[in-house]
Amino acid sequence: MADTTETELVVIGAGPGGYAAAFLAADRGLQVTLIDANPKPGGVCLHVGCIPSKALLHVARLITDAREADGWGIHFVRPGIDLAVLRARKEKVTDTLASHLAKSCKDRKVAYLQTRAAFADPQTLQLADGQWLRFKDCIVATGSSPTRLPAFDLDSPRVLDSTGAMRLDDIPPSLLIVGGGYIGLEMGTVYAALGSKVTVVELTGGLLPGVDPDLVRPLAARLGSLFQKIYLNTKVARIEAVDNGIRATLEGQGVTEPQVTFDKVLVAVGRRPNSRDLGLEKAGVEIDAKGFVRVDERRRTSNMHVYAIGDVAGEPMLAHKASHEGKVAVEVITGEPVVWEPRAIPAVVFTDPEIAWCGLTETEARQQNRAVKVARFHWAASGRATTLGRSDGLTKLLVDPESDRLLGMGLVGPGAGELIAEGVLAIEMAATARDIALTIHPHPTLSETIMESAESLHGLATHLYKVRKS
Amino acid sequence: MASEIKLPELGENIDGGEVVDVKVGPGDQVRQGQPLLEVEAEKSTVEVPAPAAGRIGQVLVKKGDRVSTGQPLFTMESNGAGTAEPKAAPAREAAPPKAPTAAPPRPATPPVEASPAPSRPQPADGPRLEAPARPAAETGEKVVPAGPATRRLARELGVDLRQVRGTARGGRVTQEDVKAYVRDLASGTAVRGTVAPPLPEFERWGPVERRPFESVRRRTAEQMTLAWTLIPHVTQHDLADVTDLEAFRKQQSDGKGPKLTVTAFVLKAAAIALKQFPQFNASLDLAKGQLVYKQYYHLGVAVDTGRGLLVPVLRDVDKKSVHELARALTEVAERARAKKVTAEEMRGGTFTITNLGGIGGTGFTPIVNYPEVAILGLSRSRLEPVVRGGQVVPRLLLPLSLSYDHRVIDGADAARFTRRLAEMLENPLMMLLHA
Numbered sequence: 035m036a037d038t039t040e041t042e043l044v045v046i047g048a049g050p051g052g053y054a055a056a057f058l059a060a061d062r063g064l065q066v067t068l069i070d071a072n073p074k075p076g077g078v079c080l081h082v083g084c085i086p087s088k089a090l091l092h093v094a095r096l097i098t099d100a101r102e103a104d105g106w107g108i109h110f111v112r113p114g115i116d117l118a119v120l121r122a123r124k125e126k127v128t129d130t131l132a133s134h135l136a137k138s139c140k141d142r143k144v145a146y147l148q149t150r151a152a153f154a155d156p157q158t159l160q161l162a163d164g165q166w167l168r169f170k171d172c173i174v175a176t177g178s179s180p181t182r183l184p185a186f187d188l189d190s191p192r193v194l195d196s197t198g199a200m201r202l203d204d205i206p207p208s209l210l211i212v213g214g215g216y217i218g219l220e221m222g223t224v225y226a227a228l229g230s231k232v233t234v235v236e237l238t239g240g241l242l243p244g245v246d247p248d249l250v251r252p253l254a255a256r257l258g259s260l261f262q263k264i265y266l267n268t269k270v271a272r273i274e275a276v277d278n279g280i281r282a283t284l285e286g287q288g289v290t291e292p293q294v295t296f297d298k299v300l301v302a303v304g305r306r307p308n309s310r311d312l313g314l315e316k317a318g319v320e321i322d323a324k325g326f327v328r329v330d331e332r333r334r335t336s337n338m339h340v341y342a343i344g345d346v347a348g349e350p351m352l353a354h355k356a357s358h359e360g361k362v363a364v365e366v367i368t369g370e371p372v373v374w375e376p377r378a379i380p381a382v383v384f385t386d387p388e389i390a391w392c393g394l395t396e397t398e399a400r401q402q403n404r405a406v407k408v409a410r411f412h413w414a415a416s417g418r419a420t421t422l423g424r425s426d427g428l429t430k431l432l433v434d435p436e437s438d439r440l441l442g443m444g445l446v447g448p449g450a451g452e453l454i455a456e457g458v459l460a461i462e463m464a465a466t467a468r469d470i471a472l473t474i475h476p477h478p479t480l481s482e483t484i485m486e487s488a489e490s491l492h493g494l495a496t497h498l499y500k501v502r503k504s
Numbered sequence: 505m506a507s508e509i510k511l512p513e514l515g516e517n518i519d520g521g522e523v524v525d526v527k528v529g530p531g532d533q534v535r536q537g538q539p540l541l542e543v544e545a546e547k548s549t550v551e552v553p554a555p556a557a558g559r560i561g562q563v564l565v566k567k568g569d570r571v572s573t574g575q576p577l578f579t580m581e582s583n584g585a586g587t588a589e590p591k592a593a594p595a596r597e598a599a600p601p602k603a604p605t606a607a608p609p610r611p612a613t614p615p616v617e618a619s620p621a622p623s624r625p626q627p628a629d630g631p632r633l634e635a636p637a638r639p640a641a642e643t644g645e646k647v648v649p650a651g652p653a654t655r656r657l658a659r660e661l662g663v664d665l666r667q668v669r670g671t672a673r674g675g676r677v678t679q680e681d682v683k684a685y686v687r688d689l690a691s692g693t694a695v696r697g698t699v700a701p702p703l704p705e706f707e708r709w710g711p712v713e714r715r716p717f718e719s720v721r722r723r724t725a726e727q728m729t730l731a732w733t734l735i736p737h738v739t740q741h742d743l744a745d746v747t748d749l750e751a752f753r754k755q756q757s758d759g760k761g762p763k764l765t766v767t768a769f770v771l772k773a774a775a776i777a778l779k780q781f782p783q784f785n786a787s788l789d790l791a792k793g794q795l796v797y798k799q800y801y802h803l804g805v806a807v808d809t810g811r812g813l814l815v816p817v818l819r820d821v822d823k824k825s826v827h828e829l830a831r832a833l834t835e836v837a838e839r840a841r842a843k844k845v846t847a848e849e850m851r852g853g854t855f856t857i858t859n860l861g862g863i864g865g866t867g868f869t870p871i872v873n874y875p876e877v878a879i880l881g882l883s884r885s886r887l888e889p890v891v892r893g894g895q896v897v898p899r900l901l902l903p904l905s906l907s908y909d910h911r912v913i914d915g916a917d918a919a920r921f922t923r924r925l926a927e928m929l930e931n932p933l934m935m936l937l938h939a
Contacts, residue, residue: 371659377647436538437674439649464649466674 038166049077051344051356052175060142074132094227153317178305178345206297218302378461382451390454393442429483438466520572650677720812731874744926768830773928775822804853881905
């Protein structure tokens, strides 16, 4: 019989949800064990997700900005790309952050175990080495993995998922991206900037399905010139390995050349919760049809000692949602009367231009048949956007017609990901459009577009003269 | 059908105000309860809601106008089903017999009363019942407008945010609002709202007439609910032998002076008894953990008027003669019935007397007029056989019903207080000893 150790709280998965929970629990005086298969904490987000992709997108932006400097009379030579240095720098970024987290574990006396764990019974985990770990409470924060489609399982180094694409083994002369969601478009932006001819195939009628079309439009226009080809309403029927690459068969309207050969293929068709191989059934933890762990508003599962947070506990699969949930779970465990009740969760697509939104979207309002007032402010009227040479952006507010309260915000344009935080705060604080209009914003900045959108709901915005229809 | 939307009564003794915002224009479709304009009166802003769904015809006032109660503000073409005039209601009964299925569609938001309640001015020193009377859920908002820290604080304090009145712009609830609500709860000035279950459709069993719950009536209802909910009531009954007092009163009522009523004598006796039993002239301040003993004797007298119950207050009753009291009483009662009594005249009472003797009855249990702690009810005096010195003699007995706040007053003291009152009424000379 293997040894049994005991812990007050065990957190399975050291991503941004898991480590945030573990750190807060330790700060609240709990004895905490944090388990992850990686040697260092950080999870997908830090090692093969948000962070390295943003480092690469930063580089992509440098390249495109240098190219667009031509228009200002500044001419750079074509950049030379040292892939080994770029990879090393990217890894240094993630290593630096991961080391900080590892040190934080030590400082806070969180026991970090590099292993895998599965439930043996409702209050015991079995670790990969056979050891038993009894816990008082457990937080499942195992995250998600790229969805794998059997048809694309070629076992070829030319077929990548997001993790593989992030490794940046080479710059393929041609790259097929299956899926026009945010992962496909972000990685497509990186590879296109580095010199790949990128083709995107999206099954639905638009890029970034679910995002308001008016926000997607400026991005689609820019990607249309950056990418080789964007196919909409098109399916990749199959792929097969051929001598010089991967041959893809495309089906859909507007496909003139059904068979195309690419050097590499990135499959980015979504993510699935990591709820298998955890022995959840032995712990009495229920999952739903999509594989998400069922949780209540306190993030508690059907086992009262087990909580679930982050991607494994449901949409939206976003790091910041996970860490906030992790804090809620810990506060529940320490006996505080809290529930998960955000009024707005921001989402950001880090393409160029960026797209960001929070709260209610126009698409959702339509689906719910909910009356909203919409204010749109085109960045053509923004001085700051014009100085940046980027007047294709848009700021949009959704406001309750009765209470004037902000319900949602959408942005497209450079810096949208930073600007959206104001919308989240405004919604959480139950701000009215008038509150926003009366708040002084710095000039000249892109944030003024938020104030002016709000002004346009109550009269005319300073920099936008448009007679209201109603 | 066209109708006029008039400025409703904004509150007691407020006859109008200034238009600060007109929210709709000609041709606008409005829902029942939708705010049409804002009027500022006595430093508070009141929204005038649409009495029914319909289309605005003309806008008869503009921002900055002074408007008075009853003045037409808009003309409106109603959508048929809901009409602006209450008296038009019977028209619906002429509808086909399948009334339940032909009922008009439910409005998106719960109907809002014709006279605006949320920000109606309240006496500065009077009780406040806004919060439980108007939970945010009722105003049609799905979520309570409050920031995350406020929401968290409410959970920590066990407060249902829907019960808290928001004071920030647009009714947003702040942390201060939550704390104030808790303070009020602790001090007993707020009541945890009890939500009445939905009413049946009374029309199922016969015709009904629906009338607005008018301002004075609503105010009384709020005050009574508050007092009944907050105060553990006990009523002490006693009988005062007023045979001699009545003889004296009749003898003195020669038609020259003011009309000497029993109430005038009772006022005098009560002021004396209150001096001897100061806890009956007190208020309980739970927030500060204090009993507030008032060193003045301002007695309210309940007056039954055409508008409902009003309680004007007679000042410094202890310093006034019975004649003066009788004169003041007659005068204030007349003004109350003529709607001339001001809000200020109804504030600051320390004890209340309510006399139903003119109507009849043998006793009742009055409700304490919060934040006072006791109220004296008088019923009809009647001749009854009383044993005196071994003889059964007819005596005129006045039933006294003293309701009191048992948090402040013990039963024995209440019995003593009532007895003392009875003794003074039985032997008016005793009043001389203390007056």
